[in-house]
Amino acid sequence: MKLYFEDLKPGRVFKSGPILVEAAEVRDFAERYDPQDFHLDEAAGAASVFGTLVASGWQTAAYSMRMLANSELANIANGLVGLQIDKLMWHQPVKPGDVLSTEFDVMSRKHSRSRPQFGVVQLAWRTFNQHGDLVMSLENAIWVAVRDV
Template identity: 50%
Template sequence: MLYFEDLTPGRRFETASHTLTQDEIISFARQFDPQPFHTDPEAAKTSVFDGLAASGWHTSSLTMRLITASELKNVANGLIGMGIKDMRWPQPTRVGDTLRATIEVLAQKASGSKPGFGVVQLRWTTLNQHDEIAMQLETSIWVARRPTEQA
């Protein structure tokens, strides 16, 4: 298990990777972000993306999936998100892009009102196969503190 005390500032985690297919991009977009530059390869050619691009929400969802399969799956009470700030997609994710994520612990603060918990601030960075940033955000998670031994 990973507890609040294990998530110290500067600690980093890495995920496995996933390569996106055209079918995945279109299927996700049809269900959750049905815009032509995500669902229609021909229409996407005349869009600002100059070709089919994955929804930013797809990139974010895939990042969450990668993180829940990483060492962070062992956070004691789960990855309980408290909010997101500064979410950005500096460039589009394309068919054939292989994404992976790095997670850096930025800060931690013990809860004043709930002594068994603390807040950990993380930066998620999703990179493609060229180490270009596809998505980045900062998030705070609610994490259980390590139980004390009973006498």
């Protein structure tokens, strides 16, 4: 079932996951996008402030995006069209072996003044590890088609 602006009422929560974080993926992502020693090498990670190999925060964001794309929110009629991201925070490091899950809360919505066939929906993302610890959060605005124009 396709989702439209009218379906995304404030207070609605979408959940997704789990995703297992694997050491090889952490190193591969770091080699390509964030080549810092504590993302690339177990010994360097152990000697770092983290005390272990850790995933890049950007990889945590990518995992969260994957879970969004696997959630019911992926059924938005016009696709997942992002407009902006605010308040991105990495609360705790993500380590190999962690199992991540996400919650996406509809915070607010408003009709577009310039394009009445669309609305802007504000989402709050929260990504947790297997212990229920918050590891990442952000807020973002998405562009959503209106069903009844």
